[in-house]
Amino acid sequence: MGTLVGLAATGVIGLFVIPPDATQGKVQRLMVVHVPVFASIIQAAVVSLAGSALGIVAVLGLVSLLWVGFAQMGMDLSGSIPMDVAMVITSLVIGTVVSIAAAVLPARHAA
Numbered sequence: 001m002g003t004l005v006g007l008a009a010t011g012v013i014g015l016f017v018i019p020p021d022a023t024q025g026k027v028q029r030l031m032v033v034h035v036p037v038f039a040s041i042i043q044a045a046v047v048s049l050a051g052s053a054l055g056i057v058a059v060l061g062l063v064s065l066l067w068v069g070f071a072q073m074g075m076d077l078s079g080s081i082p083m084d085v086a087m088v089i090t091s092l093v094i095g096t097v098v099s100i101a102a103a104v105l106p107a108r109h110a111a
Contacts, residue, residue, distance in 0.1 A: 010038065040103055048099030052092045 063081055070077055 007038075007042070037104075040106075041100055044099050044103035045096055048096045049092060051099070052095030055095070056088060056091055 060081065060083070067077055
């Protein structure tokens with residue numbers, strides 16, 4: 001939780017506290033290069049969390065539709081969908097980490 005607070009504080013400082021380019025010296029200009037990278041990574045994290053959550057919901061819907069379809073054809077499936085908290089958290093973490101990793105190189109290149 002402390003890391004997220006630190007990242008958020010860094011983003012706020014980078015986006016709202018640093019003065020415009022025209023008034024900055026050379027040392028401060030180096031800091032501005034990292035703000036687009038930070039913004040891209042935060043955007044990737046938010047989008048990937050939303051995408052991972054939608055993916056989990058979509059898979060549950062697809063499995064439910066297949067279950068109903070098989071039941072209508074006379075093939076009743078026993079058991080339940082193996083869904084627990086650990087699986088949901090693991091899916092969200094893997095989706096977020098992969099998306100952030102995929103966003104870092106283009107963000108660094110663009111900065």
